Amino acid sequence: xxxxxxxxxxxxxxxxxxxxxxxxxxxxxxxxxxxxxxxxxxxxxxxxxxxxxxxxxxxxxxxxxxxxxxxxxxxxxxxxxxxxxxxxxxxxxxxxxxxxxxxxxxxxxxxxxxxxxxxxxxxxxxxxxxxxxxxxxxxxxxxxxxxxxxxxxxxxxxxxxxxxxxxxxxxxxxxxxxxxxxxxxxxxxxxxxxxxxxxxxxxxxxxxxxxxxxxxxxxxxxxxxxxxxxxxxxxxxxxxxxxxxxxxxxxxxxxxxxxxxxxxxxxxxxxxxxxxxxxxxxxxxxxxxxxxxxxxxxxxxxxxxxxxxxxxxxxxxxxxxxxxxxxxxxxxx
Amino acid sequence: xxxxxxxxxxxxxxxxxxxxxxxxxxxxxxxxxxxxxxxxxxxxxxxxxxxxxxxxxxxxxxxxxxxxxxxxxxxxxxxxxxxxxxxxxxxxxxxxxxxxxxxxxxxxxxxxxxxxxxxxxxxxxxxxxxxxxxxxxxxxxxxxxxxxxxxxxxxxxxxxxxxxxxxxxxxxxxxxxxxxxxxxxxxxxxxxxxxxxxxxxxxxxxxxxxxxxxxxxxxxxxxxxxxxxxxxxxxxxxxxxxxxxxxxxxxxxxxxxxxxxxxxxxxxxxxxxxxxxxxxxxxxxxxxxxxxxxxxxxxxxxxxxxxxxxxxxxxxxxxxxxxxxxxxxxxxxxxxxxxxxxxxxxxxxxxxxxxxxxxxxxxxxxxxxxxxxxxxxxxxxxxxxxxxxxxxxxxxxxxxxxxxxxxxxxxxxxxxxxxxxxxxxxxxxxxxxxxxxxxxxxxxxxxxxxxxxxxxxxxxxxxxxxxxxxxxxxxxxx
Numbered sequence: 139x140x141x142x143x144x145x146x147x148x149x150x151x152x153x154x155x156x157x158x159x160x161x162x163x164x165x166x167x168x169x170x171x172x173x174x175x176x177x178x179x180x181x182x183x184x185x186x187x188x189x190x191x192x193x194x195x196x197x198x199x200x201x202x203x204x205x206x207x208x209x210x211x212x213x214x215x216x217x218x219x220x221x222x223x224x225x226x227x228x229x230x231x232x233x234x235x236x237x238x239x240x241x242x243x244x245x246x247x248x249x250x251x252x253x254x255x256x257x258x259x260x261x262x263x264x265x266x267x268x269x270x271x272x273x274x275x276x277x278x279x280x281x282x283x284x285x286x287x288x289x290x291x292x293x294x295x296x297x298x299x300x301x302x303x304x305x306x307x308x309x310x311x312x313x314x315x316x317x318x319x320x321x322x323x324x325x326x327x328x329x330x331x332x333x334x335x336x337x338x339x340x341x342x343x344x345x346x347x348x349x350x351x352x353x354x355x356x357x358x359x360x361x362x363x364x365x366x367x368x369x370x371x372x373x374x375x376x377x378x379x380x381x382x383x384x385x386x387x388x389x390x391x392x393x394x395x396x397x398x399x400x401x402x403x404x405x406x407x408x409x410x411x412x413x414x415x416x417x418x419x420x421x422x423x424x425x426x427x428x429x430x431x432x433x434x435x436x437x438x439x440x441x442x443x444x445x446x447x448x449x450x451x452x453x454x455x456x457x458x459x460x461x462x463x464x465x466x467x468x469x470x471x
Numbered sequence: 472x473x474x475x476x477x478x479x480x481x482x483x484x485x486x487x488x489x490x491x492x493x494x495x496x497x498x499x500x501x502x503x504x505x506x507x508x509x510x511x512x513x514x515x516x517x518x519x520x521x522x523x524x525x526x527x528x529x530x531x532x533x534x535x536x537x538x539x540x541x542x543x544x545x546x547x548x549x550x551x552x553x554x555x556x557x558x559x560x561x562x563x564x565x566x567x568x569x570x571x572x573x574x575x576x577x578x579x580x581x582x583x584x585x586x587x588x589x590x591x592x593x594x595x596x597x598x599x600x601x602x603x604x605x606x607x608x609x610x611x612x613x614x615x616x617x618x619x620x621x622x623x624x625x626x627x628x629x630x631x632x633x634x635x636x637x638x639x640x641x642x643x644x645x646x647x648x649x650x651x652x653x654x655x656x657x658x659x660x661x662x663x664x665x666x667x668x669x670x671x672x673x674x675x676x677x678x679x680x681x682x683x684x685x686x687x688x689x690x691x692x693x694x695x696x697x698x699x700x701x702x703x704x705x706x707x708x709x710x711x712x713x714x715x716x717x718x719x720x721x722x723x724x725x726x727x728x729x730x731x732x733x734x735x736x737x738x739x740x741x742x743x744x745x746x747x748x749x750x751x752x753x754x755x756x757x758x759x760x761x762x763x764x765x766x767x768x769x770x771x772x773x774x775x776x777x778x779x780x781x782x783x784x785x786x787x788x789x790x791x792x793x794x795x796x797x798x799x800x801x802x803x804x805x806x807x808x809x810x811x812x813x814x815x816x817x818x819x820x821x822x823x824x825x826x827x828x829x830x831x832x833x834x835x836x837x838x839x840x841x842x843x844x845x846x847x848x849x850x851x852x853x854x855x856x857x858x859x860x861x862x863x864x865x866x867x868x869x870x871x872x873x874x875x876x877x878x879x880x881x882x883x884x885x886x887x888x889x890x891x892x893x894x895x896x897x898x899x900x901x902x903x904x905x906x907x908x909x910x911x912x913x914x915x916x917x918x919x920x921x922x923x924x925x926x927x928x929x930x931x932x933x934x935x936x937x938x939x940x941x942x943x944x945x946x947x948x949x
Contacts, residue, residue, distance in 0.1 A: 242487040
């Protein structure tokens with residue numbers, strides 16, 4: 139909710155509601171990786187990266203369409219965002235997944251065996267609807283998955299295998315997953331790690347000026363609201379400047395410099411930036427432009443720095459730096 | 472950039488989904504087996520299933536339990552056996568199956584005349600194991616499974632199956648029976664095994680039964696017991712010969728097909744059936760026949776109801792959406808200039824709509840005039856004195872709602888056939904390229920009003936039959 143918005147802005151615009159997703163090169167790379175795993179019929183795999191890099195949004199908004207484009211047909215892909223308490227009971231675990239995949243009778247009173255059976259039937263039905271014997275389950279927020287949950291999923295995978303259907307479980311998680319693999323391997327759950335966590339891929343942040351420019355071009359041209367209107371986000375927020383030919387893409391270098399300048403002192407990680415902070419900064423610039431601020435002033439380096447600073451960008455990078463340092467020191471020499 | 476996540480992503484879908492395999496329901500599957508497959512695959516609670524797919528019992532909407540359908544065992548049995556308590560359209564939509572999948576899925580969908588010939592709940596144990604059951608297995612004329620050749624089993628004729636199956640099916644058709652689940656297994660519940668030969672056999676039986684109700688077969692009224700199936704079949708065969716009907720009826724779901732002119736005998740609409748007790752056949756000179764009075768008011772109301780039904784049907788089927796739009800506008804126009812302008816704008820769809828309007832107005836003006844209407848014309852039964860005259864409800868105490876339904880039935884058929892024949896002639900005008908100058912169609916264009924050729928015949932067993940030939944019109948009048 140923003141105050142004092144100019145009249146020409148529609149409050150239901152997705153940028154103001156923050157209900158949109160920017161297609162970024164890392165999202166594309168993640169989709170390609172998952173597509174490769176599906177091609178290889180990997181039983182599982184995990185994608186890890188710092189939070190706020192855009193993994194979940196990429197999965198939620200783009201994954202299915204990219205994969206369907208790649209495979210040229212419908213893909214039985216289900217996404218489950220793991221709730222914090224799903225490990226409490228097996229029944230609740232199946233109900234949670236059943237609700238996530240859209241099964242009508244997931245919350246119906248039943249035994250845990252019946253619930254697992256129903257979920258399995260549902261997954262089989264979705265596979266059959268796509269003329270396939272394969273289903274993919276994407277588990278978001280998988281960093282907190284417990285051994286019990288992994289074992290339940292293992293049971294489901296085995297049961298489906300018995301019926302002639304394959305399910306791959308791809309996990310999306312933040313940094314902790316780095317250690318879960320080793321933890322599972324060193325405990326009595328190596329079989330779980332071997333099944334679900336062997337294939338892995340680190341999700342990168344925005345890591346170059348070119349990628350920033352790609353993102354900004356999304357606001358300039360590769361976006362549209364309302365649908366079929368031909369009006370890009372920038373054109374909606376700053377119609378006059380847009381008509382004069384002003385675009386965000388030329389600001390890529392400036393924004394990159396602003397990002398680098400706000401990195402904490404002694405930052406240990408690579409120059410990879412979280413997409414969420416970049417998006418919030420762009421939204422701020424768009425709103426300022428909409429309020430009538432001169433285009434050059436609204437997109438000056440100081441403005442970008444101010445906008446990024448409002449998102450607590452430096453604090454967040456400090457956390458990432460600490461996690462990177464911890465990870466490096468944990469690795470054996 | 473996306474502003475709306477793909478709604479086919481599981482947890483963002485606005486529509487929850489059920490487990491089903493569209494297209495997996497074999498032809499002539501009973502509603503019972505389809506529901507059982509659904510219950511096995513989805514495992515809903517009874518209340519959840521009832522809330523989704525069963526109609527509320529209106530008569531019991533008095534207390535707190537009014538939100539739930541009646542769970543009385545007898546009602547459930549009736550539901551399985553033909554009461555329309557399952558929301559079939561909603562069920563079909565949830566399963567992503569066409570509604571036609573559920574044709575012939577319970578006894579209630581068959582004509583009343585044929586229902587006495589459905590016996591006990593019967594199943595073929597082998598078909599059941601393959602995920603199939605048909606309500607036609609209860610038809611008296613079918614004793615063995617057309618595919619497996621095994622005798623059909625029922626509660627009183629058990630061989631391989633347990634009585635538990637029948638008890639559960641009859642007492643609790645919407646409950647998941649463990650016995651059936653064990654028998655079917657999940658693979659059969661997902662996709663039953665199809666047998667084209669079975670479809671062929673059951674299709675013939677279903678057509679035959681539907682055909683029985685699609686025509687007016689005489690002489691069943693007052694029967695305390697249904698006549699034996701063999702006798703019934705022979706009787707139908709005799710009537711079919713007498714009426715010169717084809718052996719295999721053709722169903723015409725496309726309305727436009729039925730509107731096309733055809734010189735052979737055809738039915739235009741099924742207007743119900745009349746059954747007459749043989750005691751109502753009296754001699755033409757019988758004093759009871761002379762005493763009989765006809766209630767013209769009832770005739771007028773009934774035939775007018777038929778006319779409105781036919782008009783609604785034509786509006787929906789003979790006109791497309793554009794045509795209906797012009798029909799509304801034309802109906803609101805009160806002057807000829809306005810009509811002319813609309814016809815000029817609307818082209819062919821408007822002309823067709825105008826013809827339908829003109830047809831409708833002419834019918835109302837001429838046919839429902841109390842002095843000259845069809846229902847007031849005397850219908851003469853041209854039969855000899857040697858053959859009994861057939862008039863219903865004679866020789867009994869006169870009751871307020873006691874009417875000559877036979878005569879009314881004949882009048883309804885002739886009226887309906889005449890209206891449709893008239894529309895066909897009007898429709899052919901619409902197909903011609905009429906000059907736009909003839910914007911306001913003169914009523915003279917509609918002068919040719921044809922009544923169907925009709926006659927009453929009688930079989931050697933004194934059964935009165937009605938012939939209609941709407942295609943070969945003879946009676947032209949203004």
